[in-house]
Amino acid sequence: MAHRVINKRRHVGLQQLSSFAQTGRSFLGPVKATKFITDSECHESVLISSTVRLLEGLDLTCAVGQLLNEAVQAQNGTYRIGTSTLLFLVGAWSRAVEECLHLGVPTPVIVSVMTEGLTSCIEAVVPLQVPVYNVFDHMDSTSIVDVSLCPFPSDPGLLKEKRDFKDAISQLLSTYSLSGRHAESPKFFRTQAKVETEKNTPQALQNGLSTDSFCRKSALTHSRHFSRTDNSHWINRPDGFLEQCGLTPRTSRCNDLVELAVGLSHGDHSSMTLAEAAVRLQWQSVSLRQANSKTPFMFDMSRILTCCLPGLPETSSCVSLGYVTVVPMSSIALIKELQGQPFRVILIEGDLTESYRHLGFNKSVNIKTKLDSGKLPEDSAEELWTTSVLQVLIQFDVNLILVQGNVSEHLTERCMQSKRLVIGSVNGSVLQAFAEATRAVPVAYVTQVNEDCVGSQVSVTVWTSPHDINRANRMAIMLKTEGINLITAVLTSPVSTQMETKKDRFWSCVYRLYHALKEEKVFLGGGAVEFLCLSHLQILAEQSLNKENRACSGWLPDSSSWMASSLSVYRPTVLKCLASGWHEYLSAVMFNTATHPSAVEASTFIQHHVQNATNSGSPSSYILSRCSKLSSGLFHSSISDNLEVVQKVYDTVTPKTEAWRRALDLVLLVLQTDSEIITGLAHTQINSQELDGVLFL
Numbered sequence: 001m002a003h004r005v006i007n008k009r010r011h012v013g014l015q016q017l018s019s020f021a022q023t024g025r026s027f028l029g030p031v032k033a034t035k036f037i038t039d040s041e042c043h044e045s046v047l048i049s050s051t052v053r054l055l056e057g058l059d060l061t062c063a064v065g066q067l068l069n070e071a072v073q074a075q076n077g078t079y080r081i082g083t084s085t086l087l088f089l090v091g092a093w094s095r096a097v098e099e100c101l102h103l104g105v106p107t108p109v110i111v112s113v114m115t116e117g118l119t120s121c122i123e124a125v126v127p128l129q130v131p132v133y134n135v136f137d138h139m140d141s142t143s144i145v146d147v148s149l150c151p152f153p154s155d156p157g158l159l160k161e162k163r164d165f166k167d168a169i170s171q172l173l174s175t176y177s178l179s180g181r182h183a184e185s186p187k188f189f190r191t192q193a194k195v196e197t198e199k200n201t202p203q204a205l206q207n208g209l210s211t212d213s214f215c216r217k218s219a220l221t222h223s224r225h226f227s228r229t230d231n232s233h234w235i236n237r238p239d240g241f242l243e244q245c246g247l248t249p250r251t252s253r254c255n256d257l258v259e260l261a262v263g264l265s266h267g268d269h270s271s272m273t274l275a276e277a278a279v280r281l282q283w284q285s286v287s288l289r290q291a292n293s294k295t296p297f298m299f300d301m302s303r304i305l306t307c308c309l310p311g312l313p314e315t316s317s318c319v320s321l322g323y324v325t326v327v328p329m330s331s332i333a334l335i336k337e338l339q340g341q342p343f344r345v346i347l348i349e350g351d352l353t354e355s356y357r358h359l360g361f362n363k364s365v366n367i368k369t370k371l372d373s374g375k376l377p378e379d380s381a382e383e384l385w386t387t388s389v390l391q392v393l394i395q396f397d398v399n400l401i402l403v404q405g406n407v408s409e410h411l412t413e414r415c416m417q418s419k420r421l422v423i424g425s426v427n428g429s430v431l432q433a434f435a436e437a438t439r440a441v442p443v444a445y446v447t448q449v450n451e452d453c454v455g456s457q458v459s460v461t462v463w464t465s466p467h468d469i470n471r472a473n474r475m476a477i478m479l480k481t482e483g484i485n486l487i488t489a490v491l492t493s494p495v496s497t498q499m500e501t502k503k504d505r506f507w508s509c510v511y512r513l514y515h516a517l518k519e520e521k522v523f524l525g526g527g528a529v530e531f532l533c534l535s536h537l538q539i540l541a542e543q544s545l546n547k548e549n550r551a552c553s554g555w556l557p558d559s560s561s562w563m564a565s566s567l568s569v570y571r572p573t574v575l576k577c578l579a580s581g582w583h584e585y586l587s588a589v590m591f592n593t594a595t596h597p598s599a600v601e602a603s604t605f606i607q608h609h610v611q612n613a614t615n616s617g618s619p620s621s622y623i624l625s626r627c628s629k630l631s632s633g634l635f636h637s638s639i640s641d642n643l644e645v646v647q648k649v650y651d652t653v654t655p656k657t658e659a660w661r662r663a664l665d666l667v668l669l670v671l672q673t674d675s676e677i678i679t680g681l682a683h684t685q686i687n688s689q690e691l692d693g694v695l696f697l
Helices: 012-022 051-056 063-079 083-102 107-124 156-161 164-175 202-207 241-247 257-264 269-289 329-338 380-395 409-417 428-438 496-519 528-544 547-551 561-592 599-616 619-627 654-696
Strands: 035-038 045-048 129-131 143-145 195-197 304-310 318-321 323-328 343-348 400-403 421-423 455-462 474-480 487-493 521-524
Touching: 012 063, 012 083, 012 654, 035 051, 045 051, 045 496, 051 063, 051 083, 051 496, 063 083, 063 654, 083 107, 083 561, 083 654, 107 528, 107 561, 107 654, 257 269, 257 496, 257 521, 269 318, 269 487, 269 496, 304 323, 304 496, 323 329, 323 421, 323 428, 323 487, 329 409, 329 421, 329 455, 329 474, 343 428, 380 409, 400 428, 409 421, 428 455, 487 496, 496 521, 496 654, 521 528, 521 619, 528 561, 528 599, 528 619, 561 599, 599 619
Parallel strands: 304 487, 343 400, 400 421
Antiparallel strands: 035 045, 129 521, 143 195, 318 487, 323 474, 343 455, 455 474
């Protein structure tokens, strides 16, 4: 039975994917071009440099747009990184699939070969994984490093003796640059380093650190064009490839936190410096609290917070141990009056309002409340409740209330009058951290408070100077207590439209470190992994042209003879189209980082190295050899004679490979959806013609 030829002009979904993906092309690589997003209703603008923010500003009401958004949100929700790679590959592989259709490749063949081709690539890049372990062994848990960028250092005389840490981190950051002439130099840092030895005293940490798949079940199993079979072994690898991969010595291990942070910074030195400081500070905090514990340190993302302060100079950005938040200026007088005094605190889960009831609360029926006096004001219930709350606070001498939800404005005013501070909208992890450090017990209602629920020894101070009031007329304060495992990254910028970008970039760096430490492995970065995928697919495509491989009929034993013969004919074409996605990816990265003046020149450069890698017989060995000689990635043009100063570039493992999978799954899903529609329309047209013939007769 002849296979139906698909009308390739009707694949609108693939064209839409390609169009959407093109908008995020500039977000690829270490040098990200920012975009302005303007709200059509309020006419406010914001600078963005992330795929998630971009899609939030696009009209994605069409079905393909919604699928793309779901794929990106799934990647972001699970890993918080890799969305730019996902978006770009969606576009590149959409164009690759369109090219396959233009060449007459049947849809089932495209789906089968591309799926197994990507699986083979993920297996092939395993030799480029770098083990990560013991990164904290070189650090002293009793040494506190203070790298200050604050605009008002406490003792300028300390600058002369605070150089060691600053020199180390600055030298590492200055040697790492994938961004060519656009590299952001860290020389603007006014960095101080202070190393003090404190013996078994958590108080030393109070100064803080301040610095400048879809589900992996295939979504493609319900189409008439796709029949999943156990064909994981159909790929005929180059002679001795697995043996070479197994015998190829792994790259040098990464056992230093600074080296890991520099390698994962991807050109964003300032954000990664903050992220690395957060990890280091949390490790020191945990080590001091658990001095005798043999439990390995696990970086806890839930104990990292951000506080954005627009209107302040970027040099005010820092990482501090404790909870930094903003409060109205009306609270500053009270805070200054009570500054230096220990606060007694209670923690409220939920809202602190008269009408709040916990989730699952069932209001009693057939119960009426009768007031004794008919002259009470309409808000008597609110007033009575406020009075009862104040009585509890006075009874237990509480002068600080942290509330997870909303707070009654009337209660806040009454508390200020009685010299008590109420802070609402507090993150749940903040409540948990203060509960652990102060022995306070979170409650749902103030009426549940007893002496055992009250924590103590919390300090509240003004974080910034009186002249550093941000545009919202609010000021930052810091809450601390001894032994707290909570870190706040204070992000500042004189331009308010940049705050979202700074926040996104900081969290990207934090999550790169988190996944690297959690998995205890990273990829060699700088294009090495994508280049190996490209070279690997090129070798497989060339092998497929061999007559012996063409005659092989054992790839899909459960499929029809038509499927097997189609694979023989079209396999090289599909593999080359899949490889073109990696080629386009590498060209875009090189062009964005200004290492080559044009995409054409970058493409020529890449093809030259692909040919060298394939001629070597072992692309992985070629890449490892070249990475050992080149700084700043695989395609940097300069070779370092001093291997000791070469700083490797790293990438996360699972977030990257899952971004690949999600991108290809989405493209093939849209391909099959289009094909289903086109096939259905073709059947409808045929049936209509047959019906017309019957009626005519």
